[in-house]
Amino acid sequence: MNQQSGTISINTENIFPIIKKWLYSEKDIFLRELVSNGSDAISKLKKLVAIGEAKVSDDEKYYIKVVVDKSKKTIQIIDNGLGMTFDEVDKYINQIAFSGAKDFVEKYKDKADDSQIIGHFGLGFYSAFMVADKVQIDTLSYQEGAEAVRWVSNGGTEFEMSQSDRSERGTTITLYIADDSKEFLDVFKVREVLVKYFSFLPYELYLEDANEKKDKRKDKEKDKAEEPKPLNDTNPLWLKNPKDCTDEEYKDFYRKVFFDFSEPLFWIHLNMDYPFRLKGILYFPKLKNEFDTLEGQIKLYYNQVFVADNIKEVIPEFLMLLKGTIDCPDLPLNVSRSFLQNDGYVSKISTHITKKVADKLTSLFKKEREAYNKYWDDINPFVKFGCIKDKKFYEKVKEILIFKTINGEYVTLKEYLEKNKEKHENKVFYFTDERQQAQYIKLFREQGLEAVNLSTIIDTHFIQFLEMEEKDVKFLRIDADISDSLKNTEDKDDKEVKELSEGLEKLFKSSLNNDKLKVQVEALKSESVPAMILLSEQSRRMQEMMRNYSGFNWGGLYDNNDETLVLNRNNGLIRSLISLKEKEDRKEDVQLICEHIYDLALMSHKHLEPDAMNKFIERSNLILSKLAQGV
Template sequence: MNRESGCISINTENIFPIIKKWLYSEKDIFIRELVSNSSDAISKLKKLVSIGEAQIDGSEKYYIKVVVDKEKKTLKIIDNGIGMTEEEVKKYINQIAFSGIRDFVEKYKDKTDEGQIIGHFGLGFYSAFMVSSKVQIDTLSYRKDAQAVRWVSTSGIEYEMEDSDRTERGTTITLYIAEDSEEFLEPYKVRETLVKYFSFLPYDVYFEDANAVKDDKKEEGENKEEKADEPRPINDTNPLWLKNPKDCTEQEYKDFYRKVFFDFNDPLFWIHLNMDYPFNLKGILYFPKLRNEMDNFEGQIKLFCNQVFVADNIKEVIPEFLMLLKGTIDCPDLPLNVSRSFLQNDGYVNKISSHITKKVADKLTSIFENERENYNKYWMI
């Protein structure tokens, strides 16, 4: 393609100050948005493969890799998902009034499940400009004979496009981190954020410190020894709440509790939520053991949307009187706003909250009626 430059088509004059100042509640959410987009890109490709619209090597593993390079002041998010053509970049990046996911679902509405694709290129992608002085996209579509494309913008308004040297299907987004956001060049900060949002993402997420890799290679050269350790993903792609309760052991429930909440006192009991209709809801709620009357009664309910962490202790979903519980709740159908952080007012949310409350009440009633001695012990300090 010939080199091209222009201005991005937007409908709101001051959209970028809005994104940077208040659209997102926390600065690190740009990582959640970009990695979520990578996950969506893989989900799209998997769906196309399953319906025969795309072909890939059957032994290929899907992955997302995040690479921080403090020396170059860059942060890269890399995936081997669906990728984009030149036309798709122009439509979904340059014209952010359009929604790529809507077009995708409309085209394959009889063959795919909209609820399984939670994000799209658009406003989520533009969260990158919260922390970047320049953003670069290198992408290669899954389509046969596609040409890799490079898109670069230093302002979020003007852009340049040209051919890219990317040779593998998928997308790399390179953020040139601005001076006021250099905390996201610290490996511990990036890794901490990835663990926060993506501990249970359905695709392997790898973290790499480019400078540490350079040091390792230098050390290997000096010692003439090669390290055999394979990189390991930072996440568990199949969390316990996705399993059928009948297939889960007592030890697995306890181990999951310790892993997620760092509480090494066994919970008193738990409730495994597993519902597909009339809404999709899965999760595990634990009743923590209070050791003495001075223990803090505040629990922690982690809310997920398609295995992406959204927030803790959302009172619209979990009534305040149940906040002493600890647990994880995954509900792909939650009506989140564009930042994926806040629930919109919706009767649907009330139904979810009522269902959770009923399940807890039923469990307590069952223990009271059938295990009275244990029930009494639960409330004894």
């Protein structure tokens, strides 16, 4: 074999420092690149064997080994794949690989933000120089009569090629670790990186501590230790046929990958070979609380090698509320994020995933409605977010959107409107806080009326979205309006009623010292409620929008002008006030009662401010004292 040395012809002299600069934030990807190369070398060899162009022994066991030697300050990546000849090393290492590195530098050297790079796959072999001052390749091709080759470079543009002493087919890459990357001489650190990227590599991956091995050799008893175990599972569950997977296997896989020991609600097994290859499992996790919806995790793999979590160009944004693994070998990863986002192929993958999720939900609704209802409390934030973010998803699931009523039933929008068309027309009444709005819910229950629970963070946006899509439907919170079904329609609006209403309005404005107070007198079917507070839907939504976007409670700008005090003239206490107000010696009592009725109504609507609450307590004590004294 001829020896060779030379200089790679490029214009950029300091290419490796530039590579280090741009990739520093993800320094550990050198291991991903080099181990992936080893995996590719084995895959190529297996294909050649399958078509009869290469021969290996029948009991051949393919492997990749990473050896850390802290004393020598080296890391070796060893595989028994197809290896390379002298000419192949010259072509793939000196020419093609280095050209890829050069193209990378030319493309990104003037960029200010390295976040545009999607995992830097194009660099391949030369990512080794992120952590090494010197890199050595020893390789022996599968071809008969091939001689082993050694390639050495000190991280500049110069290299040397000569004969190697390697005697087995495959490749060893030796990295002489630089002083600024000594953390990678820690075996535990290397293990962490390997597990991160290669938990499901298709070939067995081993990690070896060279110094520990030397120590064991000195102890003959330890020579009889068990055979080393691979770090990875070469056959992850997503590769199996869904028909061959048990529920327990799905749950075990979920626990192993996400370290979540609560059981998932259900899952979707993606298994597709045309028009693109896509396999994976998406889990719907059980939420411990509402804020868990922010903590989804979709792991993206490329030929069983981990790429990244939650890549939004591939995975629809709303799916990131789920947990799962997706393996897509056809992704164009040698590109920037901006290109990937606009790539039509990637868009088709994203669309397919969305369709599969919608199909699964629809199937559950139609075939297992009881289970679907049971899951709804956990999955509804995800489904609603998906509807808002993706119109196509909404079109597929709009008929299976359900709402939980005050009676604990689950109904679709269509079912709710049909059931209540004579009582509510096209209005959908809802509540957001079962405790705070308990009085209003009680009134609805007493009259056999329906309201639905919309208490998650996303519901304010969701109902506005539905009103835009379903233009005939109007959502009203249960304290925003009084349904006609709650009123006594037989009561005549005659002159006496008008005078009574005007008298009560004047009395409450005077007692509360608030001329701007809106007062509405109604005859409610329920006699138990003396008064209620209503706040228009539009005003309340404006308050919530201001609060959500600015973090400031703008409620005080609207409350006095938009709250309406509804007095129930069928209530005994209200009727008593009418006669009591004429007695001169009971004026103080009348004022106390009016103030208390107002505060009680307000407390059923929202929390009292601190000053108002103090006055309410003081007034309560005074009223109790008067009762005790028989006044």
